[in-house]
Amino acid sequence: MRVIVRKRVVVPRRFALAVRIGSVVLALLAVAVIFHAYGVNPFDVYRSIFFNAFGTKVGLTETIVRMMPLLLVSAGLALVFKTGFWNIGAEGQLLVGAMAAYVVARTFPDAPPIALIPSMFLVGFAAGAAWGIPPAVLKAKLNVNDVISTLMLYYVIYWVFQHLIHGPWKAREKVGQLTYGGFAHTEIISKNAWLPVIGETRIHWPTLVLSVLAAVGVYVFLNYTTAGYEMKVVGDNPEAARAAGISYLRTVTLAMIISGGLAGLAGVGEFAGIQHRFTPEFLSGYGFTGIITAWLGGVNPIGLLIANFLFGGLLVGGQYIMIDYKLPIGVVDMFNGAILFFVLAGDFLLRYRIQIRR
Amino acid sequence: MASEATAVASEPRETDLLVKMVSIVKRFPGVLANDHVNFELRPGEVHALLGENGAGKTTLMNILYGIYHPDGGEIYVRGRRVEIRSPRDAMSLGIGMVHQHFMLVDRHTVAENIALGYAKSLMNPLKEIKEKLREFAEKYGLKVDPDAYIWQLSAGEQQRVEIIKALYHGADILILDEPTSVLTPQETKELFKIVERMRDEGKGIIFITHKLDEVFEVADRVTVMRRGKVVGTLKASETTKEELARMMVGREVLFRLEKERVSRGKPVLEVENLHALNDRGLPAVRGVSFRVHEGEIFGIAGVAGNGQRELAEVVVGLRKATAGRVLIDGVDVTNKSPRFISSKGVAHIPEERLRHGIVPNLSVAENLILKDYYKEPYRRGLLLDHSKVIEDAERLINKFDIVTPSPLTPAKLLSGGNIQRLICARELHKEPRLIVAAHPTYGLDVGATEYIRRILLEQRKRGAAVLLISEDLEEVLQLSDRVGVMFNGEIVGIVRPEEVSIEEIGLMMAGARRLAREEMAS
Numbered sequence: 001m002r003v004i005v006r007k008r009v010v011v012p013r014r015f016a017l018a019v020r021i022g023s024v025v026l027a028l029l030a031v032a033v034i035f036h037a038y039g040v041n042p043f044d045v046y047r048s049i050f051f052n053a054f055g056t057k058v059g060l061t062e063t064i065v066r067m068m069p070l071l072l073v074s075a076g077l078a079l080v081f082k083t084g085f086w087n088i089g090a091e092g093q094l095l096v097g098a099m100a101a102y103v104v105a106r107t108f109p110d111a112p113p114i115a116l117i118p119s120m121f122l123v124g125f126a127a128g129a130a131w132g133i134p135p136a137v138l139k140a141k142l143n144v145n146d147v148i149s150t151l152m153l154y155y156v157i158y159w160v161f162q163h164l165i166h167g168p169w170k171a172r173e174k175v176g177q178l179t180y181g182g183f184a185h186t187e188i189i190s191k192n193a194w195l196p197v198i199g200e201t202r203i204h205w206p207t208l209v210l211s212v213l214a215a216v217g218v219y220v221f222l223n224y225t226t227a228g229y230e231m232k233v234v235g236d237n238p239e240a241a242r243a244a245g246i247s248y249l250r251t252v253t254l255a256m257i258i259s260g261g262l263a264g265l266a267g268v269g270e271f272a273g274i275q276h277r278f279t280p281e282f283l284s285g286y287g288f289t290g291i292i293t294a295w296l297g298g299v300n301p302i303g304l305l306i307a308n309f310l311f312g313g314l315l316v317g318g319q320y321i322m323i324d325y326k327l328p329i330g331v332v333d334m335f336n337g338a339i340l341f342f343v344l345a346g347d348f349l350l351r352y353r354i355q356i357r358r
Numbered sequence: 359m360a361s362e363a364t365a366v367a368s369e370p371r372e373t374d375l376l377v378k379m380v381s382i383v384k385r386f387p388g389v390l391a392n393d394h395v396n397f398e399l400r401p402g403e404v405h406a407l408l409g410e411n412g413a414g415k416t417t418l419m420n421i422l423y424g425i426y427h428p429d430g431g432e433i434y435v436r437g438r439r440v441e442i443r444s445p446r447d448a449m450s451l452g453i454g455m456v457h458q459h460f461m462l463v464d465r466h467t468v469a470e471n472i473a474l475g476y477a478k479s480l481m482n483p484l485k486e487i488k489e490k491l492r493e494f495a496e497k498y499g500l501k502v503d504p505d506a507y508i509w510q511l512s513a514g515e516q517q518r519v520e521i522i523k524a525l526y527h528g529a530d531i532l533i534l535d536e537p538t539s540v541l542t543p544q545e546t547k548e549l550f551k552i553v554e555r556m557r558d559e560g561k562g563i564i565f566i567t568h569k570l571d572e573v574f575e576v577a578d579r580v581t582v583m584r585r586g587k588v589v590g591t592l593k594a595s596e597t598t599k600e601e602l603a604r605m606m607v608g609r610e611v612l613f614r615l616e617k618e619r620v621s622r623g624k625p626v627l628e629v630e631n632l633h634a635l636n637d638r639g640l641p642a643v644r645g646v647s648f649r650v651h652e653g654e655i656f657g658i659a660g661v662a663g664n665g666q667r668e669l670a671e672v673v674v675g676l677r678k679a680t681a682g683r684v685l686i687d688g689v690d691v692t693n694k695s696p697r698f699i700s701s702k703g704v705a706h707i708p709e710e711r712l713r714h715g716i717v718p719n720l721s722v723a724e725n726l727i728l729k730d731y732y733k734e735p736y737r738r739g740l741l742l743d744h745s746k747v748i749e750d751a752e753r754l755i756n757k758f759d760i761v762t763p764s765p766l767t768p769a770k771l772l773s774g775g776n777i778q779r780l781i782c783a784r785e786l787h788k789e790p791r792l793i794v795a796a797h798p799t800y801g802l803d804v805g806a807t808e809y810i811r812r813i814l815l816e817q818r819k820r821g822a823a824v825l826l827i828s829e830d831l832e833e834v835l836q837l838s839d840r841v842g843v844m845f846n847g848e849i850v851g852i853v854r855p856e857e858v859s860i861e862e863i864g865l866m867m868a869g870a871r872r873l874a875r876e877e878m879a880s
Contacts, residue, residue: 010771225740229724229731237717243676243708244728245697 006353016350020296023346027338034334040325048324049317059316061201064208065274066286066312069094069266071211073290074308076259078299079218083255084235085136086147090263091287092154093128095161097264098271100127102169102189102278109190116193117206121268128264131157132256140249154287165278185279195273204273207265214262215301221258222299231255263287285333289315292340295347311336376401376436376531376562377422377453383430384417391417392428393586399531399562404553406565406577406594409606410803413583415566419533422564423455424448435531454524455533460516462508468519469504472526487526494522498555499548513662514545521552530561537565538572542661543831543864550576568606568804570599571832582606606804618819622839623652626792626823627673632682634665634672642668644847645682650792650823655814657838657855658827661867665847666827667709670796673825674706675699687791700729703791707781707798709827711774715781718770722762723751725769726784758783759809775806782813793817796827811837831863840879845869852878 032042052059073090080087087093101120108116131153138144166184173182195204222228234241234251241248266286275282293311297304318332377399384392391414399405407415420426422433424442433440435451442448448455462471469491473483487504494500500518508516517537524532534553538546553563553576565577573580573594581591582605589605627650636642642665650656658666671677673684675696684692686702700706708714716725727736727747735746751765760779762772769780778798786793795814799807814824814837828834834841835855842849843866851866851873865871 224742224744226731226737226742227740229742232720232724233717233728236719237713239714240717240728243674243696243706243714245695245700 006355008351008353011350019346019349020343023342024296024339026346027335027342030342031331031335031338035327038325038327040327045321045325045327048321049314051317052320053313053317059313061203062316063309063312065202065204066315067308068203068207068211069270069286070290070293070308070311071304072207072214072262072266072269073286074294074297074304075211075214075218076262077290077294078297078304079222079231080252080255080259081294082222082235082299083231083252084238085139085252085255087132087135087150087256087259088147088291089132089135089150089152089154089287090259090290091283091285092150092157093131093260093263094267094270094287095154095157095283096131097124097128097261097267098278098282099157099161099164099267100124100264101193101268101271102186105189105193105272106187109192111192113192113194113196117195117272120193120272121206121210121265124264124268125261126264128267129257129261132260132263133253136253136256137249140252158283161278161282162280165280169278171277186277188277189272193272194276195269197273202274204269207269207273210265210269212301212305214265215304218258218299219301227251227254263290266290284315285336289336292336292343295340295343374400374437375434377564378434378437379418379422379431380434381431382418382421382428382433384414384421384426384428390586392421392431394431395583395586395588397581397588397591399564401530401562402557402560403578404557404563404565404576406567406573406580407583408567408570408573408580408602409583410568410805413606413803414586415583416535418583419455419535419564419566422448423453423533449527449529451531452529453531453533454521454527454529456517456520456524456535456537458535458539460520462516462519464509465507467505467507468502468511468522471508471519472523490526491522494525497559498525498552500525500552512545513540514542514548517541517549518552525556531564532556532561533564533566535566536568538567538569539829540662542867543860544868570602570606573602574599603804617815617837620653620819620821622654623821625649625651626687627656627825628683628685628688629669629673630683630685632669632672632684633680634668634677635680636665636668642847643672643679646844646847646849647682648842648849648852650825652821652823653818654839655818655824655826655837657834657841658825658844659831659834659841659863659867660829660844662829664844664867666844667796668847669844670706670709670794670825670827673699674704674794703788705785705788705790705793707778707785707793707795709796709800711777711781712770716769716777719768721766722755722760722769722772722780723747723765725780726751726754726765728784754783754787757787775802775809778802778806778810782810786813786817789820790817790822793822793824794827795824797829798826799828799830799833831860831867835860835863843867852880854879 028046035042035045053063054060073094077087077090100123104120104123105116135144135146135149135153138149139146165186169186171182171185171187195206197204222231230246230251233244233246234248238248289311293304293307297307314335315332318335321327322329322331375398379395379397382392382395395414395418397418407419409415417426421428422442424444424447427443433442440451442451463474469484469487472487491502491504500522502515502518502522508519511519517540521532537549541549553565557563567573577594579591580594580597580602582589582602584606630647632643632646633641634643646669648656658669660666668677672679675691675694675698678693683690686699686704689702691699691702712718717728724747730736731742736743748765755762755765758779760783761776769777772780793814798810798814802810811833814826818824826834826837838855841853841855843851843863845867846869850869853863862871
């Protein structure tokens with residue numbers, strides 16, 4: 001028997017969709033084996049995840065709360081991936097955005113929300129973008145590996161962040177007459193900087209609006225602007241791009257500004273909409289999960305909405321199974337890992353035909 | 359068809375045939391690459407397999423060599439029915455193949471490359487190999503230094519290593535896939551001598567080619583393929599070039615393109631004492647000077663790797679010159695950006711059209727605006743005017759006869775000839791001053807080749823200057839008004855094709871002859 005692998009020329013749209021869905025299903029089956037090994041019934045677990053994420057009102061709104069940052073991150077990533085640049089450090093860009101929002105909120109605690117909130121988003125975008133630019137420049141000028149530089153810059157900002165909340169930014173607490181630094185967290189920002197939410201939910205609607213705009217925006221940008229055209233050319237054939245006079249540096253830098261900036265917005269939303277202060281556990285991995293949803297959704301608003309909604313649900317439902325089935329906290333990460341693994345493996349099927357002969 | 363294939367000469371006994379392929383069928387998505395093909399090879403013959411690109415020659419041979427598996431048909435080797443599932447099977451049946459692109463490890467020596475997977479003794483195989491190499495050198499004239507590193511060898515020598523590899527494994531059926539495409543005329547002659555000696559030894563040689571002249575020089579019989587079918591098998595001594603061409607293309611072909619006299623105008627491209635490095639940082643262009651005038655095609659002949667590619671890249675702005683100047687219409691464009699040089703009226707038909715010429719996943723329409731998307735009328739503020747893009751694409755598709763289902767079809771789905779037409783359409787519709795064309799017909803079939811050559815001549819007539827770089831010597835001589843021969847980064851001679859013999863150019867290409875400055879054609 002022989003296995004023959006050959007490059008695919010055309011990928012039928014339906015086949016692509018089937019492979020994507022099939023990958024996710026296979027990932028669920030693979031994780032089911034592990035649930036089984038833990039002695040719980042995987043089908044119960046999945047039913048529980050589904051019910052808790054989508055079956056109740058609270059679950060549904062929480063799913064949207066999780067979807068918003070994911071959508072912002074993955075919209076930017078889907079775009080930058082189109083240029084063939086691998087931004088793995090969205091988590092860092094998200095964190096920088098959140099830190100910038102904190103600085104703005106702390107500096108102008110008495111500014112009216114109408115001025116404060118837009119400024120936070122603006123500065124957050126700029127900060128995320130700024131954190132995204134160096135890897136683009138390094139790659140264009142010195143051919144520094146993008147995967148490594150973006151990922152390492154996440155660690156750089158992560159430890160800067162840890163330093164700040166353990167030191168300079170640490171909240172001063174009052175006990176009797178004494179004021180001293182207590183636990184490693186910052187003070188809660190002024191209410192003026194809190195994002196408005198919808199009713200009793202935790203859905204901070206400015207972020208929701210921004211995230212949907214981002215998903216639509218990257219699609220329009222890529223397909224209807226000259227800058228988007230340049231990104232497609234650079235991503236598909238950098239040599240032809242060079243011959244046509246398209247600057248790799250400019251194109252990739254712009255893509256990273258958008259990607260880093262959108263991740264920064266996600267950070268602002270998460271900080272000013274949900275947490276309102278920094279703790280060591282501020283980050284919850286949206287920057288990494290966004291890589292998977294960007295891959296699943298592509299530069300397509302519908303695709304991104306579906307992928308991120310489902311992943312938002314998985315994050316929400318995952319919390320419940322940890323409690324209900326006493327499963328370790330790593331289970332949800334394992335889910336993410338398995339799904340990314342299978343999606344990437346499935347991509348191989350999209351690019352190559354595999355034939356088996358005897 | 360079978361009757362034609364066997365109607366030649368006296369019928370040899372079945373068991374005398376080295377190879378007999380009967381009714382071979384091979385399908386690829388959307389193409390019938392081999393449509394009930396019959397083919398046979400006798401011992402002691404050179405059998406040319408002639409056809410345009412895409413006619414199915416290489417597919418058929420890849421089936422014989424076990425790279426592809428046929429969808430139908432039977433293969434007999436020395437009268438025995440066989441299933442060839444892999445090159446390993448093929449080799450054990452005594453079938454060897456020398457591919458168009460060599461499969462050698464650059465950083466290993468000749469002997470080591472042969473040892474790789476071929477050595478029969480475990481201990482010190484190199485000694486045994488060197489002995490064999492001496493034997494082959496004597497017997498067939500296959501001379502190579504066993505201790506030389508592959509990267510030090512010329513293309514011709516590397517090819518010899520490939521042949522030795524096959525012989526070392528005991529091949530007596532040898533498939534040569536377009537073996538002359540990388541050789542100088544002298545190297546080609548040597549190859550033909552080697553091939554003849556192997557034939558006289560009783561080996562069977564299958565010689566894939568699309569060059570008619572080679573058939574008459576080296577082949578005993580020829581099988582012509584067109585669109586996946588065998589058109590016929592003939593004795594080389596009993597046919598003519600015209601007949602073969604007709605069989606190959608399916609219609610009459612003009613061998614002499616009408617080259618009108620065009621009066622030469624003022625210089626468009628001036629290259630002065632140009633120097634440049636190659637990708638490895640070594641000098642590749644070393645003090646090249648020449649001029650190309652309006653209404654003139656200036657050809658650059660040379661064996662691949664003698665600086666032609668680097669020269670073209672410097673002219674269009676893709677490579678930095680380390681010294682010297684490039685002028686377009688008197689304007690110094692040395693080391694300017696590709697976009698600036700393009701805006702001075704320089705068109706570029708790049709070598710490796712898939713790698714440099716198109717953006718494969720973008721549509722034909724999007725590919726057509728690659729050099730103009732940032733200008734009016736396509737750019738509207740930040741936006742791209744799609745309806746204008748499509749409208750102009752349709753116009754160019756018609757004008758340049760690009761065969762595509764729609765302007766929105768991804769460029770990678772077009773055939774090689776149509777991709778080249780797409781590139782021509784994009785580069786030439788603005789009536790450029792200078793056209794830098796690198797291997798413009800490489801790998802194209804006869805029809806597309808004819809088309810591209812005609813277009814270049816039309817541009818010349820219009821008054822464009824053309825810098826033509828090609829490994830196809832015949833093409834250079836046929837199209838050019840003057841030819842510069844490059845060797846080792848220098849132009850060793852500038853000649854007029856009508857005033858020079860092919861042997862003389864061959865000597866220059868091999869670095870054995872060099873013209874003095876005053877001998878050069880101006």
